[in-house]
Amino acid sequence: MRQVLRIAWQSIKENRKGLLGWSIGVLALVLLTVLFYPAMRGQEEFNDIMKDMPDALKALMGAEDLVSPVGYLNSQLFQMMLPALFLIFAIGRGGEWIAGEERKGTLEMLLANPVSRARVVAERSVALAVMVVLLGVVLFAGVAGGAALVGMEIGIYELLAACLALTLLAVAFGEIGLFLGAFTGKKSLSVGITSAIAVAGFLLATLAPVVDVLEPFEKYSPFYYYLGNNPLINGVDLLHTIVLIAIALVATVAAAAGFERRDLAT
Amino acid sequence: MAASGAEAIVTTGLTKFYGKNRGIEDVSLHVAKGEVFGFLGPNGAGKSTMIRLLLDLIRPSRGAAQIFGRDTHADSVAIRRSLGYLPGEPAWNPDLTGAELLDFYAGLRERHDSSYRTELAERLDLDLTRRMGQLSRGNKQKVGLVQALMHKPDLILLDEPTSGLDPLVQHEVLTVLREAATEGRTVFLSSHVLSEVEHVADRVGIIREGRLAVVETIERLKSRALRSIDIRFGRAVPAGAFEGLPGVKEVTVREAFAHFTVEGSIDALVKAASQFEVLDIVSKDADLEEIFLTYYRNDEASA
Numbered sequence A: 001m002r003q004v005l006r007i008a009w010q011s012i013k014e015n016r017k018g019l020l021g022w023s024i025g026v027l028a029l030v031l032l033t034v035l036f037y038p039a040m041r042g043q044e045e046f047n048d049i050m051k052d053m054p055d056a057l058k059a060l061m062g063a064e065d066l067v068s069p070v071g072y073l074n075s076q077l078f079q080m081m082l083p084a085l086f087l088i089f090a091i092g093r094g095g096e097w098i099a100g101e102e103r104k105g106t107l108e109m110l111l112a113n114p115v116s117r118a119r120v121v122a123e124r125s126v127a128l129a130v131m132v133v134l135l136g137v138v139l140f141a142g143v144a145g146g147a148a149l150v151g152m153e154i155g156i157y158e159l160l161a162a163c164l165a166l167t168l169l170a171v172a173f174g175e176i177g178l179f180l181g182a183f184t185g186k187k188s189l190s191v192g193i194t195s196a197i198a199v200a201g202f203l204l205a206t207l208a209p210v211v212d213v214l215e216p217f218e219k220y221s222p223f224y225y226y227l228g229n230n231p232l233i234n235g236v237d238l239l240h241t242i243v244l245i246a247i248a249l250v251a252t253v254a255a256a257a258g259f260e261r262r263d264l265a266t
Numbered sequence B: 001m002a003a004s005g006a007e008a009i010v011t012t013g014l015t016k017f018y019g020k021n022r023g024i025e026d027v028s029l030h031v032a033k034g035e036v037f038g039f040l041g042p043n044g045a046g047k048s049t050m051i052r053l054l055l056d057l058i059r060p061s062r063g064a065a066q067i068f069g070r071d072t073h074a075d076s077v078a079i080r081r082s083l084g085y086l087p088g089e090p091a092w093n094p095d096l097t098g099a100e101l102l103d104f105y106a107g108l109r110e111r112h113d114s115s116y117r118t119e120l121a122e123r124l125d126l127d128l129t130r131r132m133g134q135l136s137r138g139n140k141q142k143v144g145l146v147q148a149l150m151h152k153p154d155l156i157l158l159d160e161p162t163s164g165l166d167p168l169v170q171h172e173v174l175t176v177l178r179e180a181a182t183e184g185r186t187v188f189l190s191s192h193v194l195s196e197v198e199h200v201a202d203r204v205g206i207i208r209e210g211r212l213a214v215v216e217t218i219e220r221l222k223s224r225a226l227r228s229i230d231i232r233f234g235r236a237v238p239a240g241a242f243e244g245l246p247g248v249k250e251v252t253v254r255e256a257f258a259h260f261t262v263e264g265s266i267d268a269l270v271k272a273a274s275q276f277e278v279l280d281i282v283s284k285d286a287d288l289e290e291i292f293l294t295y296y297r298n299d300e301a302s303a
């Protein structure tokens, strides 16, 4: 494995401190949130407050129900907080690994070796996926462990499905960032556009169920394939999983093609 | 012309424009295997552009290049297996030590010789256990050199390899390059300092505003060399006495002192001077620096 995926391995190794920092951050957030759950349990009046809110706001916050274990986890973590964190991490890596390093000049050093540009893109997209998966494992362990500590009733399989969907969503956006960086050679442009797509996608997917004009476009948002099926309740949706993986793969192939065709910047 | 098998580098009409900006234009060049070729030019002349084209980091606007008979774009990965490259401004992750970095590259290259790497580091007085971020500019440059040389590549492309190095280390680097050439490997190095390649290169190419102005062996360049002659006479001499002498390019007479720039033989000048009382003659070989400038001056005059 290390023989073949040397660039991927090296990329992960060089980013291990960053990954550790993010893991600690995610773990702390998740544990604090889950450990706070007992204070929320049985406080049905919170749900009464939500009832009077406009539908769009309810949709954005992710739940009409803030009190059940699934409602609590969705509204506090999986709806907005975790996607924001995971996407920032993945999009940052995606923008850095071709465009960022190109600007710094370190990519030129790498490309002086007998490695094709397609290989660099492929290995870095693998490294990106591996790092996001590791962050996803930390997330899963944090929620599962915290839930066990406070006796929060949550299906392990469904939790796994939600963590998987989130991981795949972040990988997909990371690879889109990689693609834009590889295509343009500009990191800030890549991060900016990918983040804008993410925000638009989030709004589209969450508001579409309550805003009639948006409804037909729901399926164009990558977020639909993350939360559309509510994995914390319904578990893995095979089709949605495949769509997210397909987005990541297409973005990676496009990144290789976009990188191959142009000059490396100085 | 030798068969392509004997050529390390062949470029034909190689041209690169960055949008409207000229990089290099119509560069046709042959570099033989085992040769040390100095690629010279002032800032912005196109040296880095040329080297980055050979590495397929950038793509030509026109023309093509071959290395060891293979197209630099189509066969880029195969070519890079037998290539070592030092960019003009090498950059690395500051958290890695020199050794970690070299290990990584060695793994990508398959072919590498750790005893030669150790030898190079020792000869350049380089500590590979320190992090790149802690190294001085010169020491970073040394890591770049070791990186370019450690796997004993057949072709070594170096963009201003001795910049930032102290004279002793500079000398050692040139010695290493000379050794590589003796072993049949080819060295292509760029520089703006002629004195730097003078002792190591077999031939030099001078590039100016993107165009290859001169390709010459060092000896030929020197035989075309200009010489600067100062003569002190016993009394004031008329400038007219030295006008139009063969080989004399420049005459400056200030009373009893005269300064001449002569190309080739100084015979005519000495004979003309002998009609006056000569107290002293100082003759200096023009170094490549001056030859280089002359080429430019001639070029400008004809343009």
Ligand SMILES: Nc1ncnc2c1ncn2[C@@H]1O[C@H](COP(=O)(O)OP(=O)(O)OP(=O)(O)O)[C@@H](O)[C@H]1O
Binding pocket: A265, A266, B018, B021, B022, B023, B024, B041, B042, B043, B044, B045, B046, B047, B048, B049, B050, B088, B192
């Ligand atoms: N990425 C680029 N975009 C636009 N113009 C460029 C680019 N790279 C180089 N140039 C231009 O091409 C010309 C040649 O540049 P190059 O870097 O090859 O010169 P050089 O001989 O290496 O100079 P130096 O001695 O300063 O390193 C310069 O006029 C430069 O401005």
Ligand SMILES: [Mg+2]
Binding pocket: B047, B048, B049, B088, B159
């Ligand atoms: Mg340069």
